Amino acid sequence: MASSAIDELYSMGTGFTVVRYTVPGIKDIPVACKILFEDGECDIIMALGMPGGMPVDKMSAQIASTGIMEVQLEEKRHIIEVFVHEDEAKDDKELAWLSDRRAREHAINTYNLLFDPGKLTANAGAGLRQGFDDKGPAMDSNGYSHRH
Amino acid sequence: MASSAIDELYSMGTGFTVVRYTVPGIKDIPVACKILFEDGECDIIMALGMPGGMPVDKMSAQIASTGIMEVQLEEKRHIIEVFVHEDEAKDDKELAWLSDRRAREHAINTYNLLFDPGKLTANAGAGLRQGFDDKGPAMDSNGYSHRH
Amino acid sequence: MASSAIDELYSMGTGFTVVRYTVPGIKDIPVACKILFEDGECDIIMALGMPGGMPVDKMSAQIASTGIMEVQLEEKRHIIEVFVHEDEAKDDKELAWLSDRRAREHAINTYNLLFDPGKLTANAGAGLRQGFDDKGPAMDSNGYSHRH
Amino acid sequence: MASSAIDELYSMGTGFTVVRYTVPGIKDIPVACKILFEDGECDIIMALGMPGGMPVDKMSAQIASTGIMEVQLEEKRHIIEVFVHEDEAKDDKELAWLSDRRAREHAINTYNLLFDPGKLTANAGAGLRQGFDDKGPAMDSNGYSHRH
Amino acid sequence: MASSAIDELYSMGTGFTVVRYTVPGIKDIPVACKILFEDGECDIIMALGMPGGMPVDKMSAQIASTGIMEVQLEEKRHIIEVFVHEDEAKDDKELAWLSDRRAREHAINTYNLLFDPGKLTANAGAGLRQGFDDKGPAMDSNGYSHRH
Numbered sequence: 001m002a003s004s005a006i007d008e009l010y011s012m013g014t015g016f017t018v019v020r021y022t023v024p025g026i027k028d029i030p031v032a033c034k035i036l037f038e039d040g041e042c043d044i045i046m047a048l049g050m051p052g053g054m055p056v057d058k059m060s061a062q063i064a065s066t067g068i069m070e071v072q073l074e075e076k077r078h079i080i081e082v083f084v085h086e087d088e089a090k091d092d093k094e095l096a097w098l099s100d101r102r103a104r105e106h107a108i109n110t111y112n113l114l115f116d117p118g119k120l121t122a123n124a125g126a127g128l129r130q131g132f133d134d135k136g137p138a139m140d141s142n143g144y145s146h147r148h
Numbered sequence: 149m150a151s152s153a154i155d156e157l158y159s160m161g162t163g164f165t166v167v168r169y170t171v172p173g174i175k176d177i178p179v180a181c182k183i184l185f186e187d188g189e190c191d192i193i194m195a196l197g198m199p200g201g202m203p204v205d206k207m208s209a210q211i212a213s214t215g216i217m218e219v220q221l222e223e224k225r226h227i228i229e230v231f232v233h234e235d236e237a238k239d240d241k242e243l244a245w246l247s248d249r250r251a252r253e254h255a256i257n258t259y260n261l262l263f264d265p266g267k268l269t270a271n272a273g274a275g276l277r278q279g280f281d282d283k284g285p286a287m288d289s290n291g292y293s294h295r296h
Numbered sequence: 297m298a299s300s301a302i303d304e305l306y307s308m309g310t311g312f313t314v315v316r317y318t319v320p321g322i323k324d325i326p327v328a329c330k331i332l333f334e335d336g337e338c339d340i341i342m343a344l345g346m347p348g349g350m351p352v353d354k355m356s357a358q359i360a361s362t363g364i365m366e367v368q369l370e371e372k373r374h375i376i377e378v379f380v381h382e383d384e385a386k387d388d389k390e391l392a393w394l395s396d397r398r399a400r401e402h403a404i405n406t407y408n409l410l411f412d413p414g415k416l417t418a419n420a421g422a423g424l425r426q427g428f429d430d431k432g433p434a435m436d437s438n439g440y441s442h443r444h
Numbered sequence: 445m446a447s448s449a450i451d452e453l454y455s456m457g458t459g460f461t462v463v464r465y466t467v468p469g470i471k472d473i474p475v476a477c478k479i480l481f482e483d484g485e486c487d488i489i490m491a492l493g494m495p496g497g498m499p500v501d502k503m504s505a506q507i508a509s510t511g512i513m514e515v516q517l518e519e520k521r522h523i524i525e526v527f528v529h530e531d532e533a534k535d536d537k538e539l540a541w542l543s544d545r546r547a548r549e550h551a552i553n554t555y556n557l558l559f560d561p562g563k564l565t566a567n568a569g570a571g572l573r574q575g576f577d578d579k580g581p582a583m584d585s586n587g588y589s590h591r592h
Numbered sequence: 593m594a595s596s597a598i599d600e601l602y603s604m605g606t607g608f609t610v611v612r613y614t615v616p617g618i619k620d621i622p623v624a625c626k627i628l629f630e631d632g633e634c635d636i637i638m639a640l641g642m643p644g645g646m647p648v649d650k651m652s653a654q655i656a657s658t659g660i661m662e663v664q665l666e667e668k669r670h671i672i673e674v675f676v677h678e679d680e681a682k683d684d685k686e687l688a689w690l691s692d693r694r695a696r697e698h699a700i701n702t703y704n705l706l707f708d709p710g711k712l713t714a715n716a717g718a719g720l721r722q723g724f725d726d727k728g729p730a731m732d733s734n735g736y737s738h739r740h
Contacts, residue, residue: 369515
């Protein structure tokens with residue numbers, strides 16, 4: 001996932017550096033983010049992980065996400081969490097495809113959040129999803145999109 | 149949802165400015181709120197989001213809400229959370245209607261909380277709901293309303 | 297619920313003032329508590345709310361409670377949470393009765409915690425419940441009460 | 445439960461004082477612990493409570509535990525949580541027995557943690573449980589105990 | 593588990609000291625970690641525990657993990673959590689084997705995180721699991737590994 005994200009980021013622009021920090025498990029991510037913000041001088045972080053499909057893994061993902069939330073608030077900087085749950089895909093092939101696609105789409109969001117936030121407002125309410133096909137905006141009875 | 153809320157706010161009064169900050173997902177909302185309070189000089193925030201209907205989305209919503217709670221306590225200012233869960237509505241038409249209505253009703257609450265808090269006390273216990281029909285107050289055996 | 301609680305408080309003693317702060321939803325309670333402690337100079341707070349019976353409401357109640365916990369720890373002062381869940385009662389009549397009774401019983405606890413903490417120790421282990429009939433203390437095989 | 449714990453503590457040694465603080469419900473425990481640490485000059489706390497068996501009680505227990513955790517980290521001192529869930533026992537007699545026994549066993553842990561931590565290391569991995577019969581250590585295929 | 597971890601650590605290198613702190617239950621771990629970091633001058637901690645298989649044990653594990661997360665963020669140092677849930681193994685023999693193996697594999701991660709972080713990046717995405725057989729990397733349709 002990291003390679004997909006890095007590849008996508010470099011395809012969007014230049015003038016930034018990517019620092020990579022690998023941890024053994026997803027619950028090790030939050031403190032790594034804190035270290036990257038404070039000692040690695042990062043402005044934004046992509047947190048990539050693949051939680052398993054068992055209940056204990058779901059709990060780990062929740063705790064990891066809660067820690068990621070806390071670091072963002074302490075540092076007042078965004079962390080884009082990119083978790084692909086093993087049970088989101090029907091087989092390994094789809095899992096590989098989904099991981100690559102979600103990492104790339106979140107890389108675009110990460111880039112825009114830092115360098116081009118106006119693009120995000122333009123897409124708000126459009127029902128964009130990271131990985132699977134976009135859901136599309138909700139439509140009202142007159143056929144007008146709920147997106148404004 | 150943001151347009152509905154903004155439209156409703158401007159219909160209630162003047163003398164305020166709306167600052168809009170769009171993020172890719174609901175878990176990105178809390179740190180955005182913190183930035184808006186500290187760097188955007190906001191007095192109150194409406195946090196609008198539409199969590200999906202899958203268990204993983206419910207977990208994301210919980211983590212987002214927990215972060216929103218934390219920011220409120222750090223900043224000692226209100227954030228009115230306006231989440232419409234995709235599975236609250238039976239189809240896209242109802243979802244669009246619900247999103248619009250809930251955004252507008254919460255916009256009224258937001259306005260009142262800041263400019264006219266007495267109105268909220270007057271409605272306390274009245275069983276008002278945001279979006280669907282109001283449930284009405286609980287009645288006691290004498291037909292008196294439980295609302296005081 | 298607020299009126300029941302206030303009525304009960306004033307029936308117990310004098311020399312205190314009640315400040316009321318109404319918010320649109322239960323998740324807005326914690327920051328209101330913080331404002332009441334810091335700006336309203338309150339010594340203790342009763343947090344009254346009626347969460348709905350849907351899963352999303354349960355999650356809201358959990359987040360609200362977590363925030364209420366956090367405010368207590370930051371302020372080192374008690375907040376007596378008085379939540380009546382809509383699905384605790386079989387109909388609106390029982391819900392009205394339960395809300396009134398629980399608010400009153402918690403008002404007594406609130407008063408005692410602040411002005412007469414010894415009374416609480418005397419009741420410890422007695423299985424007192426707020427709202428429904430008291431469960432009574434657990435009995436051991438000799439017929440002695442587990443309450444000491 | 446408090447009486448069982450106090451009785452056990454005084455049977456183990458002397459040179460300490462027990463301060464008791466009773467609260468109406470388990471969610472009122474954490475801030476009481478904070479007050480006991482900061483104003484009561486306590487070195488360690490036993491937090492005794494009996495959560496009910498309903499889902500709403502389980503949620504309350506979780507929030508109480510989370511607050512107890514937070515206080516420990518803020519104060520850098522241990523709080524030994526002794527919760528007996530009403531649905532752990534098949535009847536009131538067993539509940540009374542379990543409450544007494546668990547309170548006593550945790551009192552021993554509390555005493556050791558403060559005055560004799562080496563005893564805890566000696567028991568690590570022994571599968572000791574508070575209240576019901578000890579589970580015993582896991583055995584490996586050679587009959588050696590997993591306890592070291 | 594502690595003995596397995598310590599044995600593995602000493603087999604990997606020298607120049608470090610292991611400090612051991614035993615607590616009665618898993619919810620007592622986080623504050624012990626804080627004490628070890630601040631008073632024991634530890635650079636990294638392995639938190640070893642074996643939560644039971646009942647719902648109440650799962651809740652305890654979640655609260656313990658949340659506290660472990662919080663300590664990491666406060667201290668900006670890693671805690672490698674090594675929990676073996678009793679219901680992960682089919683019998684005591686497997687539980688003993690799993691505990692030993694997971695403790696050893698996490699000991700290797702702990703060592704690398706502190707002394708040789710590059711090795712972790714080399715293994716990222718390889719689907720390594722602690723205890724049971726490694727799952728292996730997800731494969732894409734061309735037979736290429738998703739690992740980069």
